[in-house]
Structure formats: structure tokens, C-alpha cells
Amino acid sequence: MKPTVLAAGLLPLLVLIWRAFNAALGANPLLEITHETGDWTLRFIVITLAITPVRRLTGWHALIRFRRMMGLYAFFYGSLHFLIYVIADRFAGLDFRDGIWAWSTARGLVASIWEDVYKRPYITVGFIGLAAMAPLAVTSTTGWIRRLGGRNWNRLHRLIYATAVAGVIHYWWLVKADILHPAIYASLVALLLGFRAFRT
Amino acid sequence: MLLRTRPAIRSSEITDKKLYLRRREFIQAAAVTAVGAAAGTLGVPQADAAPSWPRVKVPNFAKSPYGADEKPNAYQDATTYNNFYEFGVEKEDPSNNAGPLKTKPWTVKVDGLVDKPADYQLEDFIKPYALEERIYRMRCVERWSMVIPWIGFPLASLLKTVQPAPTAKFVEFTTLFNPQQMPGQRRDVLRWPYVEGLRLDEAMHPLAILAVGLYGEYLPNQNGAPIRLVVPWKYGFKGIKSIVRIRLTDRQPMNSWQLSAPSEYGFYSNVNPSVDHPRWSQARERRIGEFFMRPTLVFNGYGDQVASLYAGMDLKKNY
Ligand code: HEM
Numbered sequence: 001m002k003p004t005v006l007a008a009g010l011l012p013l014l015v016l017i018w019r020a021f022n023a024a025l026g027a028n029p030l031l032e033i034t035h036e037t038g039d040w041t042l043r044f045i046v047i048t049l050a051i052t053p054v055r056r057l058t059g060w061h062a063l064i065r066f067r068r069m070m071g072l073y074a075f076f077y078g079s080l081h082f083l084i085y086v087i088a089d090r091f092a093g094l095d096f097r098d099g100i101w102a103w104s105t106a107r108g109l110v111a112s113i114w115e116d117v118y119k120r121p122y123i124t125v126g127f128i129g130l131a132a133m134a135p136l137a138v139t140s141t142t143g144w145i146r147r148l149g150g151r152n153w154n155r156l157h158r159l160i161y162a163t164a165v166a167g168v169i170h171y172w173w174l175v176k177a178d179i180l181h182p183a184i185y186a187s188l189v190a191l192l193l194g195f196r197a198f199r200t
Numbered sequence: 201m202l203l204r205t206r207p208a209i210r211s212s213e214i215t216d217k218k219l220y221l222r223r224r225e226f227i228q229a230a231a232v233t234a235v236g237a238a239a240g241t242l243g244v245p246q247a248d249a250a251p252s253w254p255r256v257k258v259p260n261f262a263k264s265p266y267g268a269d270e271k272p273n274a275y276q277d278a279t280t281y282n283n284f285y286e287f288g289v290e291k292e293d294p295s296n297n298a299g300p301l302k303t304k305p306w307t308v309k310v311d312g313l314v315d316k317p318a319d320y321q322l323e324d325f326i327k328p329y330a331l332e333e334r335i336y337r338m339r340c341v342e343r344w345s346m347v348i349p350w351i352g353f354p355l356a357s358l359l360k361t362v363q364p365a366p367t368a369k370f371v372e373f374t375t376l377f378n379p380q381q382m383p384g385q386r387r388d389v390l391r392w393p394y395v396e397g398l399r400l401d402e403a404m405h406p407l408a409i410l411a412v413g414l415y416g417e418y419l420p421n422q423n424g425a426p427i428r429l430v431v432p433w434k435y436g437f438k439g440i441k442s443i444v445r446i447r448l449t450d451r452q453p454m455n456s457w458q459l460s461a462p463s464e465y466g467f468y469s470n471v472n473p474s475v476d477h478p479r480w481s482q483a484r485e486r487r488i489g490e491f492f493m494r495p496t497l498v499f500n501g502y503g504d505q506v507a508s509l510y511a512g513m514d515l516k517k518n519y
Contacts, residue, residue: 026292027274027281027488028344093484093493120479174479176342177460178289178389 005066009073012040013080030088037081042167042185044074049164049192056199068140071160075137078130086113122173129166132159164189251279253299253420258331258413261351266407267335273346275415277488282422283340284441285389286375286382293384294422301381301442303426312447313368316361322426326412328361329353333416334409336432338439339471339500343493345485350430351413356404364400364448371403372396372453373429374445390456396429396440397453397467399509407432407505410443433502435469466519470510471500475519 016036019025025032048070055063090112098104117127136157138144145153168189172182272278284294306322331351339345359371377393379385385392402408411430412419419425424441431438437457457465464478473483473496484493499506510518 027277028291028486030486030491031344088491092486092491095495122479176289177285178387180387 002065002069006069009044009069009076012036012077030084030092033084034081034088037077037084038171041074041078041081042171044070044077045160045164045167046185046188046192048074048160049189053192053195056195071133071157072137072140074160074163075130075133078133082130090116122170125166125173126170129163129170132163132166136160161193164193251295251420253279253295253422255420256418257416258351258418261331261333261413261416264332264334267337267347267349270335270337270347272335272349272415273488278346278348278414279420279422281346281488283342283436284384284422284424286384286392286394286442287422288384289389295420297383298421301376301421301425303421303442306426306444308427308443309445310358310362310447311445312372312449313365314448315363315365318362325358325427326353329357331412334407334411334430334432336430337500338430338432338436339485339496341435341437341465341469341477341482343480343482343485344488345494345496346488349415350409350411351416352409352411352430354406355408355410355429356406358410358446359400359404362448367450368448369400369450370448370452371398371400372445372447372449373440373443374447375440376442376444391459393444394440394456395453395459396438396455398431398438399452400448401509402431402506405506405509407502433470433499433506435471437465438469468510468515468518470515470519471496472498472515472519474498475516 016025016033020029020033048067051063051067051070055061086109091109094105094108094112096102096105097108116123118124136159139148139153139156148156168182168186171185172179175182280295281291282294283291284298287294287297304322308320308322308325309318310320311317331353333349333351335347335349337345338348355371373396375394376382377385379392398408408429408431411424411428412426414423419428421442424439424443427443428441429439429443438455452467455465455467455469457469458467471482476482482496485496486493497503
């Protein structure tokens with residue numbers, strides 16, 4: 001069962017690769033990959049958050065075995081999303097005053113990312129969402145659970161709530177006019193967080 | 201020389217062995233696929249699948265000197281990557297959903313402050329004018345651009361025919377409203393019907409055209425058939441599609457995007473690299489099909505011809 005789920009998590013990426021090699025990403029492939037990886041980050045966050053409520057409601061406790069994997073996939077797609085943004089949105093937009101292979105390119109890239117994170121609220125919020133997942137990915141090992149102790153580990157991993165909220169705000173702020181999709185994710189996240197708030 | 205020493209504890213001994221192995225496989229698989237994806241997207245041209253819409257050649261049109269130095273984008277780019285919210289908000293929606301739009305018969309109403317108001321059948325509307333090709337850069341407000349060979353005639357020619365009254369100062373355009381044929385209009389994403397406008401002197405400028413075709417053929421529905429506006433020094437959304445009404449007025453029209461988000465989209469919407477959209481910089485743009493972004497040019501590179509229209513105006517305030 002676990003290897004199957006593990007493989008399933010790679011499917012969105014495989015589909016993207018298939019589409020890339022079959023010229024099926026549309027006229028603006030880099031933006032399409034940005035959108036797909038962003039979507040999958042948010043979907044894996046929702047799946048991760050859904051595991052506890054579904055266990056409670058159905059009594060299917062074996063599900064807990066997949067929570068860590070789903071969380072890691074959220075971080076994995078979030079990192080890809082960020083990487084594509086860095087390459088396609090920031091690097092590709094530099095002016096390369098001294099050619100591509102120059103220190104000024106590296107400095108310009110860092111400055112360009114920083115400026116965007118600082119200046120554009122939707123990027124700021126996305127960045128916070130991704131950054132909040134990093135310590136969770138690092139401490140996802142059994143070793144770290146032991147080291148931190150279950151209680152602290154659980155407390156730390158509530159940071160995923162912040163990422164979920166940040167992800168929804170990020171999406172809401174980036175759409176031009178149609179808020180349907182961000183609104184759907186907002187309701188899902190509200191439902192899943194609400195479940196935690198109201199159960200005793 | 202630097203010799204790497206083995207760490208005293210290997211990571212495999214810290215982490216549970218099975219988990220460690222699986223993690224490693226996972227990272228390997230993920231890395232291979234990620235690199236593959238990145239390599240794959242660069243340089244693969246879009247498949248030239250046979251389009252599902254009819255392609256009809258425009259029999260007679262003159263080549264014009266405008267833009268002959270620009271290399272047009274692929275036909276596939278211009279006809280499958282569209283913003284036409286009447287058919288859905290995703291770029292591929294218009295080419296997928298616009299098929300049922302009936303463009304024959306088509307009536308264009310010209311009214312308001314004109315000496316000769318009339319309801320025209322499309323054929324009669326176009327007949328008096330010689331069609332010519334114009335190869336224009338098109339800069340979308342979303343930071344991408346294309347080069348498109350349009351076929352059309354100057355808007356000024358039409359205006360001269362219908363004779364604006366001396367009090368007319370603006371031209372307002374309206375898109376068809378028909379939720380049956382335009383499924384995007386069934387939800388209030390924008391205020392329907394779509395409305396755009398130009399100042400009369402902008403509308404009279406020889407670069408502003410009404411287009412009926414592209415790439416030597418009549419417009420596919422997703423590109424705004426049967427008749428649309430093209431104003432190459434303004435952001436693409438000013439180029440209103442599937443026009444059913446042209447009204448001359450003495451008041452500045454309220455265009456749809458300004459109505460939707462007044463702090464982000466103004467009436468003028470001239471391409472301007474030094475006026476950011478609140479959510480992104482307009483300094484550069486990605487020409488569809490290219491990786492590196494180009495610097496965006498003021499008035500989309502048509503400043504020599506059009507800058508005088510805006511002499512003395514604060515273009516930061518009048519965005
Ligand atoms: C450093 C962090 C991040 C950056 C720089 C970033 C950047 C972007 C950019 C540039 C876009 C495309 C906007 C456009 O259409 O022009 C986007 C879309 C998106 N991002 Fe992010 N993002 C970040 C983190 C995240 C995170 C953590 C999530 C999820 C929790 C996320 C979810 C999304 C979603 C759902 C979309 C829209 C996808 C669609 O329209 O289909 N992003 N992001």
C-alpha cells in the first residue's frame with residue numbers, strides 16, 4: 001500500500017513531464033508549470049489536513065501512516081513551484097549586464113527575488129507559506145520525532161495550518177477577476193481547520 | 201588537497217533503515233523527473249494539431265509596411281492562448297469553447313453622437329474599406345506578448361463615414377451579450393457585456409484598426425470574430441472582441457476592467473514599463489515562445505507615432 005501511495009504522489013509530476021515532452025503545455029509552458037505545481041502544493045496541503053478529520057469520522061486509523069508522506073509531497077511540489085518561479089520569472093527577467101556567467105547575475109537574481117518577496121504581497125505570503133513548511137520537512141524523520149518528543153513535534157507541525165492559510169491568501173491575491181478556485185480552497189481549509197477548533 | 205573524512209555516524213544508522221532507503225529512492229526518483237521536466241519544456245515547440253475551427257482565407261488584402269520587420273508568433277500561439285473571458289478565464293478556454301458562437305448574420309449598431317447612426321449588416325459594414333495587413337506587437341497586461349499579423353482597416357475610416365458630431369469626444373465599444381453562446385457570461389466574473397473605450401483622437405489615429413482577420417484568414421471565434429478592435433500601443437484588453445455596438449459620446453466610457461479593479465486598470469492603459477501593475481512589474485515581458493524576457497517599450501514601441509496624443513499628460517496618474 002505505501003509504495004503505491006508514494007508512486008501516486010509522483011503522478012502529477014509525471015503528467016507534467018509527459019505534457020512537456022508532448023508539447024501539450026500550451027503556448028506559455030513555464031507559466032503552466034508554475035500554475036500546476038502551485039495547485040498541487042495546495043492540494044497536498046488539503047489532503048494532509050484532511051487525514052486527521054477523516055480518521056476521526058471513519059475510524060480508519062491506518063491513514064495516519066500516509067500523513068507524513070502527503071506533507072512531504074506538499075513541500076516537494078512547493079519547492080518545485082518556487083524553483084520554477086526563480087528560473088522562469090526571476091532569472092529569465094534579469095538584464096545580464098556582464099553576461100550570464102557573472103557574479104552580478106547571482107547578485108541580481110538574489111536581489112530580484114528579494115525585491116519581489118518584499119514588494120508584492122501575494123509573493124510575500126507564498127514565501128511565508130513555503131518557509132513555514134521547511135522546518136516541518138526537516139523534522140519529518142523518525143529521528144527528529146524522537147529527539148523533539150511527540151508533544152513538541154506535534155506542536156511544531158501545527159505550522160502547516162499557517163501554510164494552508166498562506167496558500168489560500170496567496171491564490172486569492174493572484175487571480176485577476178475570478179475568485180472561484182481560491183474560494184473553493186478557502187472553504188476546504190476553513191472546514192478542515194474548523195474541525196480542529198470545534199472538536200474537544 | 202582536501203580529503204573528505206567519513207562522518208563518525210552514518211545517516212543510515214540514525215534514521216530507521218527502511219525509511220532511509222525509501223527516502224533515498226524517493227529523492228532520486230524525484231530529482232530525475234524534475235530535471236527531465238525542466239529540460240523537456242525548454243525548446244519543445246507546441247504541437248501543430250489540426251484546429252477544430254474553420255479556416256477561411258481572406259480573398260483580398262494589401263500588405264502594409266507596418267511591422268514587416270517583426271517575426272510573427274506561431275498561428276497556434278495566437279489562436280490557442282487567448283484572454284476572452286466570455287468563453288472562460290483560462291487561456292485555452294476560448295479556443296475550446298468558442299465554436300458555437302454564431303457570427304452570421306452579425307449586426308453592428310453605430311449610434312450616439314453621430315450624424316449617420318445605423319444598424320449595419322457586417323458585410324455592408326466592411327465593404328467600403330480596403331483591407332490591409334498590419335503586423336503588430338501585442339502586449340498583454342499580464343506580462344506576455346506576441347506579434348500578430350492582423351487584417352483590417354483603420355477605425356478612422358469608419359468614423360469618417362459615420363461623421364461624429366462636434367460634441368463627440370469618446371468612442372465606446374460593446375461586445376455581444378449572449379450567455380447561451382458565451383458560457384463565460386453565465387457567471388459574474390466581469391460586468392457583462394464587456395465595454396471598452398477610446399478618446400476620439402486615439403480612435404482617429406491611423407494605427408488603431410478594426411480587424412476582421414489574422415494570418416491571412418478570417419478571425420477564428422476565439423480571437424474576437426467577426427470584428428474586433430486592435431490598438432497596438434495599449435494593453436491587450438483594450439482590444440475589445442466580437443463588437444456589436446460602437447457609440448460616440450461626450451463622456452469618458454467606463455471600461456470593464458476599470459470597473460472590476462479601478463486601482464489596477466485605468467481608462468488609458470497605455471503600455472508603460474515605468475508604471476507597475478500593483479501586483480507585478482511591467483518593466484519586462486515574455487514574448488510567447490521565448491525564455492528570456494524582453495524589456496517592455498513605452499507605448500509598446502509605437503511612441504514615435506502616438507506619444508504626441510498624450511503631450512502634457514501625467515501618464516502615471518492616467519494609467
Ligand atoms: C516562495 C514561495 C512562492 C512563490 C514565489 C510563488 C509564486 C507564484 C507565482 C508567480 C504564481 C503564478 C501567478 C500568475 O498567474 O502570474 C503562483 C501561483 C500559485 N501558487 Fe505560488 N508561490 C509560492 C508559494 C506557494 C505556496 C506555498 C503555495 C501553496 C500552498 C502556492 C500555491 C499557488 C497556487 C495554488 C497558484 C495558482 C495556480 C493556478 O492558478 O492554477 N504557492 N505562485
